[in-house]
Amino acid sequence: MMDPPPPKSHASLFQVYLRLRPAPTNSTNTERFLLVEEPDEAETPTHVTLNPPNDRRRAIEKFAFTQVFEEDATQLDLFQGTRVLPLVEGVLAPHGGEGTDGLLATLGVTGSGKTHTILGSRTQRGLTQLALDTIFRSIGSNLVDCAEQPSLESSIQTSDPSEATIYSAPAFLDTVYNDFRGSTRPGSRAQTPMTVRQPPKPSFIRIPMSDAFLQVPRMFPETPGSVRIVRQEDEISKITQLSTPPSQMDRSKWLSQHQQTQDVSARPKLAPGSSPKKHYMAPTSAAKSKNVTKSSPMKNDNATASTRTRLQRPTAFPQVPDISSIRASCDPSAEYAIVISMYEVYNDRIFDLLTPPIKSNATKEFRRRPLLFKPTEQSPDRKVVAGLRKIICGNLKEALMVLEAGLNERRVAGTGSNSVSSRSHGFFCVEIKKRRKGRTSGHWGSSTLSVVDLAGSERARDAKTQGATLAEAGKINESLMYLGQCLQMQSDMGNTSKPNLVPFRQCKLTELLFSNSFPSSSLSQSQHTQRRAPQKAVMIVTADPMGDFNATSQILRYSALAREITVPRIPSITSTILNSQPAYPNLPQSQYSPCSSPPLLPLSSSPMSTRSQPFFHPSSGSHSRTFSPTSDSERATMENAALEIARMADIIEKLNNEVARESEARMEAEAHLMSLEDRLVDLEQDIREECHSDFESRIALEMARWKASLALEQERGEEHWDRKVEVLSRVTVTDENGDEEGEEDKENVLIENLEEENERLRRELAVLKRELGSRTPSKRAPLQDRGDFVATVKSEMAGLGSRMEELRVSGSGEDGLGAGGSSRKSRAGAAATTSTGSPTKKVRKLNTKRWESVEVDDDMM
Numbered sequence: 042m043m044d045p046p047p048p049k050s051h052a053s054l055f056q057v058y059l060r061l062r063p064a065p066t067n068s069t070n071t072e073r074f075l076l077v078e079e080p081d082e083a084e085t086p087t088h089v090t091l092n093p094p095n096d097r098r099r100a101i102e103k104f105a106f107t108q109v110f111e112e113d114a115t116q117l118d119l120f121q122g123t124r125v126l127p128l129v130e131g132v133l134a135p136h137g138g139e140g141t142d143g144l145l146a147t148l149g150v151t152g153s154g155k156t157h158t159i160l161g162s163r164t165q166r167g168l169t170q171l172a173l174d175t176i177f178r179s180i181g182s183n184l185v186d187c188a189e190q191p192s193l194e195s196s197i198q199t200s201d202p203s204e205a206t207i208y209s210a211p212a213f214l215d216t217v218y219n220d221f222r223g224s225t226r227p228g229s230r231a232q233t234p235m236t237v238r239q240p241p242k243p244s245f246i247r248i249p250m251s252d253a254f255l256q257v258p259r260m261f262p263e264t265p266g267s268v269r270i271v272r273q274e275d276e277i278s279k280i281t282q283l284s285t286p287p288s289q290m291d292r293s294k295w296l297s298q299h300q301q302t303q304d305v306s307a308r309p310k311l312a313p314g315s316s317p318k319k320h321y322m323a324p325t326s327a328a329k330s331k332n333v334t335k336s337s338p339m340k341n342d343n344a345t346a347s348t349r350t351r352l353q354r355p356t357a358f359p360q361v362p363d364i365s366s367i368r369a370s371c372d373p374s375a376e377y378a379i380v381i382s383m384y385e386v387y388n389d390r391i392f393d394l395l396t397p398p399i400k401s402n403a404t405k406e407f408r409r410r411p412l413l414f415k416p417t418e419q420s421p422d423r424k425v426v427a428g429l430r431k432i433i434c435g436n437l438k439e440a441l442m443v444l445e446a447g448l449n450e451r452r453v454a455g456t457g458s459n460s461v462s463s464r465s466h467g468f469f470c471v472e473i474k475k476r477r478k479g480r481t482s483g484h485w486g487s488s489t490l491s492v493v494d495l496a497g498s499e500r501a502r503d504a505k506t507q508g509a510t511l512a513e514a515g516k517i518n519e520s521l522m523y524l525g526q527c528l529q530m531q532s533d534m535g536n537t538s539k540p541n542l543v544p545f546r547q548c549k550l551t552e553l554l555f556s557n558s559f560p561s562s563s564l565s566q567s568q569h570t571q572r573r574a575p576q577k578a579v580m581i582v583t584a585d586p587m588g589d590f591n592a593t594s595q596i597l598r599y600s601a602l603a604r605e606i607t608v609p610r611i612p613s614i615t616s617t618i619l620n621s622q623p624a625y626p627n628l629p630q631s632q633y634s635p636c637s638s639p640p641l642l643p644l645s646s647s648p649m650s651t652r653s654q655p656f657f658h659p660s661s662g663s664h665s666r667t668f669s670p671t672s673d674s675e676r677a678t679m680e681n682a683a684l685e686i687a688r689m690a691d692i693i694e695k696l697n698n699e700v701a702r703e704s705e706a707r708m709e710a711e712a713h714l715m716s717l718e719d720r721l722v723d724l725e726q727d728i729r730e731e732c733h734s735d736f737e738s739r740i741a742l743e744m745a746r747w748k749a750s751l752a753l754e755q756e757r758g759e760e761h762w763d764r765k766v767e768v769l770s771r772v773t774v775t776d777e778n779g780d781e782e783g784e785e786d787k788e789n790v791l792i793e794n795l796e797e798e799n800e801r802l803r804r805e806l807a808v809l810k811r812e813l814g815s816r817t818p819s820k821r822a823p824l825q826d827r828g829d830f831v832a833t834v835k836s837e838m839a840g841l842g843s844r845m846e847e848l849r850v851s852g853s854g855e856d857g858l859g860a861g862g863s864s865r866k867s868r869a870g871a872a873a874t875t876s877t878g879s880p881t882k883k884v885r886k887l888n889t890k891r892w893e894s895v896e897v898d899d900d901m902m
């Protein structure tokens with residue numbers, strides 16, 4: 042017998058429970074590969090054996106869990122058996138002080154019943170609803186009332202370490218549901234989504250998300266990947282079972298009431314198993330948004346409120362199982378507030394499920410902003426999901442409606458393995474805020490119960506997923522692989538409080554699940570904040586004992602608290618030989634049985650796998666053949682052969698496992714690659730759009746700058762030309778003045794020259810006269826006789842005379858006094874010159890006296 046599972050008080054990070062689901066009604070698989078080991082009397086089962094179907098050569102594995110729940114276990118059994126109550130008490134902290142965080146998660150292959158366990162079904166409450174019910178009833182009158190104390194909202198907001206935005210439930214629900222307050226309409230939990238024909242996608246329909254609350258159409262605008270798609274047949278079958286469970290009321294009455302409110306008759310009735318032909322879907326939010334006119338009291342929602350579709354108000358929730366007798370203790374000296382938040386981890390990013398998506402300017406699509414898991418100013422030592430929207434709930438109904446609103450936003454899709462398959466890891470967090478009673482301004486301490494519905498691991502081949510859904514599956518499998526590594530590490534280490542031994546920082550999911558499992562060791566821990574106790578965590582592994590063998594065995598391998606592997610039985614011929622006489626004299630006889638394999642050591646390295654007792658395939662022993670070796674040597678040969686066969690079988694098994702692992706890893710890698718490609722395309726698109734808008738804004742800026750500088754240049758150019766023209770005109774005026782003066786100067790120079798000439802001639806004349814006077818009378822020839830002299834003097838005098846005349850004419854023209862025949866022409870020219878000349882121009886006048894005296898002298902001669 043395998044070692045017992047660790048005691049319940051064992052300090053593993055997670056208590057791990059296994060729940061087996063009943064076979065689905067449409068299951069064709071009849072071979073059961075998971076067998077529950079009979080417990081000792083008065084004990085609950087804790088071990089299961091995994092028998093490979095149709096292949097007796099494969100190893101038989103045995104797994105230990107904290108407890109195993111068989112197919113007939115009810116939701117209440119789970120609630121009590123998985124010890125949810127101590128988790129609730131941990132967060133309520135009945136003995137004062139800060140509470141202990143609790144984590145309740147489900148893990149399993151797709152379709153194995155995780156969501157059913159944690160969130161329930163149409164008729165049954167899940168562990169989440171049961172935990173909420175317990176919390177509200179246990180706190181009772183110690184719960185604060187936001188309606189009575191409006192300041193509560195802000196005081197809780199101030200104490201919240203996660204940069205959250207906090208609202209009261211009525212304010213939030215007003216923006217989400219129609220007629221939240223007023224309606225008395227007898228509602229059913231199963232109102233029919235509006236039907237819309239949608240031919241292009243024939244095999245799926247879109248409906249609101251939760252099984253438990255099918256009546257609500259989508260709250261927020263449709264976003265890629267955020268729709269819940271289910272096969273119509275499932276949906277029809279669900280709808281026909283909605284509202285009050287038929288077991289609780291007369292079926293015909295229920296049906297007639299149901300038909301009144303649901304209009305089911307409008308839809309085609311499907312035979313069981315027939316494929317859907319017509320399709321309906323909830324109206325798109327864009328279409329519905331036109332009807333939304335009521336203004337929202339919530340900040341930032343007004344912009345989006347107009348584009349959001351409101352949900353139909355649920356009026357009834359399942360009441361089964363009834364846990365009114367179960368109550369957790371709470372701190373009577375404290376007052377409590379219950380604050381709910383919801384988020385999902387999708388493609389390794391965290392998205393708030395209670396904040397509506399925002400329309401992107403670039404892509405015009407509604408998108409959620411991913412949130413960060415980080416330390417904040419008020420929580421430097423612990424990472425928190427920062428920036429969530431949190432809702433203060435005053436009663437169970439409000440909490441359930443908030444839960445429903447969030448579930449509506451969670452990503453789910455129909456796959457080959459599950460018609461309503463979760464495509465993200467959903468986190469539902471109930472924060473218990475607590476402070477001393479009567480301290481109206483006191484700080485609110487807080488501890489959280491997180492309920493996690495993990496997405497199921499799946500094989501692409503079985504799930505028949507492709508494109509984005511396959512890529513999602515790749516991400517899901519990858520994160521579950523990391524989770525598996527962490528869980529394996531905890532089971533291998535037995536008890537580990539050392540965070541560095543558990544590789545939980547590899548992805549968001551494991552960070553969120555494990556980071557509160559270790560006591561904070563941060564040096565930066567504030568003096569005011571107490572060192573928090575590590576969270577208490579419960580993991581419920583769900584499995585279908587007749588489902589996918591490979592996927593189930595893989596999940597069991599890494600989630601079980603302990604594991605033992607036994608090599609397959611030796612062929613019956615060998616066992617028969619060995620039967621006749623013990624072949625292993627060193628081992629006790631008690632370890633053999635007539636049809637057993639040799640006592641090979643288990644293969645697992647798990648601490649619990651060191652025991653040597655093998656366990657056997659149920660069918661072994663029934664095929665024995667007798668063979669009697671004749672001698673010792675034959676017997677020895679046969680023994681060796683048997684050992685060799687066992688060794689070979691072991692190697693083959695290992696190789697088979699290796700191949701299975703490798704092909705699984707390859708598929709995961711391929712899916713991962715596809716998801717990366719998708720992200721790359723998205724990223725490229727975003728970058729292109731960003732560049733485009735950036736480029737456009739730069740061009741616009743440059744254009745504006747260019748126009749401004751052009752205008753400036755033009756202005757400067759004009760100014761420049763104006764100045765040039767001005768300078769030119771000034772220069773022209775100056776030039777004109779300069780010309781007149783030059784002309785005057787020239788004339789003056791000419792006159793001076795003439796005067797000098799005149800003077801010279803006079804002197805020459807005087808010299809000649811003196812020379813003449815000093816000669817003898819005989820030699821003295823009259824001047825008239827001297828032709829050369831007379832001619833020279835006469836011609837010079839005539840030249841001088843004419844030039845003088847010219848000057849006179851010019852001077853008289855200036856004065857306007859001159860007149861007479863030949864000078865008239867030059868006077869006109871002079872007049873033309875003086876018209877542009879300076880008015881102050883003065884022409885020097887010839888000394889006519891001297892000229893006249895020359896003429897007198899000439900006459901004398």
Ligand SMILES: Nc1ncnc2c1ncn2[C@@H]1O[C@H](COP(=O)(O)OP(=O)(O)OP(=O)(O)O)[C@@H](O)[C@H]1O
Pocket residue numbers: 061062063149150151152153154155156157158162459461462463464495496497498583
């Ligand atoms: N214990 C159970 N009893 C009755 N029905 C069950 C049980 N477990 C699961 N089911 C049914 O099986 C179907 C699939 O279960 P569920 O959606 O909970 O699977 P899941 O593990 O959450 O799948 P996924 O990972 O794809 O989301 C549902 O219709 C659910 O009602």
